[in-house]
Amino acid sequence: MTAWRPATHEIDPLLESVADTARATILPTASINMPPPSADGIRSQRLRDGRELRLKLSTHCLGQEQRGPRAVLVYALKGSVVVDNSTGYSVTGRAVLDVATRAFLDVLCQLKQVGPVTP
Incomplete structure (x- = not known):
């Protein structure tokens, strides 16, 4: 089991959102x-x-797994983000949710810039 450690850097506001x-x-x-x-x-x-941020995400439950003694649900993430009506990103990722506590154990998102957006 991994011990908790404080953050070593500031989280990017876009990724956090x-x-x-x-x-x-x-x-x-x-x-x-x-x-x-x-x-x-x-x-x-x-x-x-x-x-300013506008985003649309969809999620899909990939199924239930065991992580050590815990049952978790694993989700796939997919979507798109537009920042300041000018820059577009595609979003992919995954999230892990503890079944018993309903706590998120991990949320990983990758952003890929797809270019300028014309309103």
């Missing part, structure tokens, strides 16, 4: 401070550094 959105998409609860998506499934928010 995408990971938070992934959590809210998989487990929509009030404990995740995230506004609900619009009718078309797109979430809009402002990053802590002032940039």
Whole structure:
């Protein structure tokens, strides 16, 4: 088992927001401070550094696994992000949710810049 260690660097606000959105998409609860998506499934928010973000994520449960003594659900993430109506990214990743506690054990998101976006 890995021991907890404090962060050694500041988390990128864009990656942090995408990971938070992934959590809210998989487990929509009030404990995740995230506004609900619009009718078309797109979430809009402002990053802590002032940039405007619009994103749409979909998740797919890949199945249940055992991680040591814990049963977990593994999810695949896929979607797209637009920052300041100018730069587009594709999003892929995975999330691991503890079945018993409903705590996220891991959320990993990769962003690939796909180029400029014309509104």
